[in-house]
Amino acid sequence: MLFFRRQLLPLLRAASSLPSPIHQRARLLSTSASASASAAPFSLEEYLVASCGLAPAQARKTAQKAFDEASKYSKKKAFEDLSWSRLNSASNPDAVLALLSSVGLSRADVAAAVIADPLLLRSSPRNIAPRLLALRDRFGLSAPQIARFLLVGSGSVRICDVVPRIEFFISFFGSFEQLLVIMKNNNRILALNLERVVKPNIALLRQCGVSIRQIAQLNSWLLGFSPEHLKELVLRAEELGVPRGSRMFWQAVTAVAQNTKEKVAARLEFLKSTLGCHESEVSTAVSKMPSILGISEERLHRKIQFLIKEVGLEPQYILQRPSLFAYSLEKRLVPRHCVMKVLLAKGLLESNRSFYSLVASGGETFKMRYIDKNKDSVPGLADAYATACDGAVPSAV
Numbered sequence: 001m002l003f004f005r006r007q008l009l010p011l012l013r014a015a016s017s018l019p020s021p022i023h024q025r026a027r028l029l030s031t032s033a034s035a036s037a038s039a040a041p042f043s044l045e046e047y048l049v050a051s052c053g054l055a056p057a058q059a060r061k062t063a064q065k066a067f068d069e070a071s072k073y074s075k076k077k078a079f080e081d082l083s084w085s086r087l088n089s090a091s092n093p094d095a096v097l098a099l100l101s102s103v104g105l106s107r108a109d110v111a112a113a114v115i116a117d118p119l120l121l122r123s124s125p126r127n128i129a130p131r132l133l134a135l136r137d138r139f140g141l142s143a144p145q146i147a148r149f150l151l152v153g154s155g156s157v158r159i160c161d162v163v164p165r166i167e168f169f170i171s172f173f174g175s176f177e178q179l180l181v182i183m184k185n186n187n188r189i190l191a192l193n194l195e196r197v198v199k200p201n202i203a204l205l206r207q208c209g210v211s212i213r214q215i216a217q218l219n220s221w222l223l224g225f226s227p228e229h230l231k232e233l234v235l236r237a238e239e240l241g242v243p244r245g246s247r248m249f250w251q252a253v254t255a256v257a258q259n260t261k262e263k264v265a266a267r268l269e270f271l272k273s274t275l276g277c278h279e280s281e282v283s284t285a286v287s288k289m290p291s292i293l294g295i296s297e298e299r300l301h302r303k304i305q306f307l308i309k310e311v312g313l314e315p316q317y318i319l320q321r322p323s324l325f326a327y328s329l330e331k332r333l334v335p336r337h338c339v340m341k342v343l344l345a346k347g348l349l350e351s352n353r354s355f356y357s358l359v360a361s362g363g364e365t366f367k368m369r370y371i372d373k374n375k376d377s378v379p380g381l382a383d384a385y386a387t388a389c390d391g392a393v394p395s396a397v
Contacts, residue, residue: 042087042089044063044087044118045059045063047090048118052107053111063118065118070087070119086121095125096121096122099125100132100150103132103135105147109150116152119155119158120150127158128157130163131161135166138163138167141176153187155191156187162190166179169190172202174212178216182220186224188224192223197224201225201227202223204230204231205230208245208249208250208253210249210253222253237249237255237256240264241286248287248289251290258293267293267297270300271285271292274304277319281316289326291326300325306329310337311333311337332359334388336358338384339358339371340353340355340358342378342384346377348378
């Protein structure tokens with residue numbers, strides 16, 4: 001703290017004069033205004049143009065964004081009346097811009113940060129100064145890295161001490177760059193309480209076999225639930241027949257987190273009635289691929305109709321291979337079925353070759369095995385497949 005105090009005081013003193021060119025026009029604006037007894041009230045839109053170099057249209061849009069965000073915290077109608085916002089004069093914004101410049105941000109970086117989060121200009125300089133300095137001095141971030149961080153994390157910088165959170169998450173996820181990737185999808189992660197929320201949730205997920213990689217890539221938003229609610233989700237995932245420690249458990253937790261109990265029950269009943277199968281068969285399919293629960297009934301119905309009526313698959317065959325539901329009907333199932341029919345008709349594919357084997361093949365593998373291999377025997381097959389992938393009906397091959 002002594003280090004930050006020594007760093008902070010000179011910055012706060014300097015903020016009152018602001019000799020930097022980035023603020024020169026703002027100073028002229030405020031000086032001329034104070035010289036007049038009938039000075040116009042502070043205009044955030046004009047300040048954004050003069051101080052941050054925004055184009056008038058962009059400044060107008062950014063000022064409106066600030067108004068909308070500030071209105072969430074106040075019932076007052078006029079943004080200019082929000083004296084508590086620290087945006088009733090150029091004083092506080094000037095100090096914030098000085099701090100941003102002090103950690104190496106360029107004029108363009110400052111403008112981008114303000115556009116992303118205009119309420120950054122109303123932040124308390126005393127609060128955000130040690131946090132900004134820590135990005136540079138404690139974590140060793142370069143100016144470009146700080147700029148990228150502020151595009152997704154300035155809201156957290158404004159409202160809480162992000163330093164211990166950044167330190168924890170860098171250690172947990174492995175690097176600042178990985179944390180930045182996660183913040184792009186979950187920009188509130190740095191505002192979470194570490195001791196009461198994040199750490200208990202991580203411990204529970206890890207006990208259930210969810211890996212750090214899975215939490216980082218797909219489940220970081222689960223860390224924001226109350227530990228009690230997350231425990232309920234874990235129990236609901238187990239009720240689907242997915243045991244803790246299985247590789248599908250994290251998908252099951254995600255599925256129940258995104259769907260209410262009523263919606264899950266309705267989806268299970270829909271699959272049972274549409275496929276005409278037993279409840280146990282549906283439960284087995286869901287335990288293999290819990291993400292089925294997140295697919296709309298309309299999409300499920302279209303795929304089921306195609307697989308049964310066009311491809312000729314039995315419901316039990318489909319349920320034993322639930323990943324069929326994960327593939328795009330238009331981009332994968334229909335085009336590959338077209339290729340399969342052509343090759344079967346010309347005797348170029350074994351009659352016992354399953355449709356699933358064609359569908360499950362990777363893009364390059366499928367092209368090499370079934371398109372390129374038969375390009376001389378079936379001229380136009382590649383074009384017909386490309387046409388089908390584009391959603392059109394291919395001409396006869």
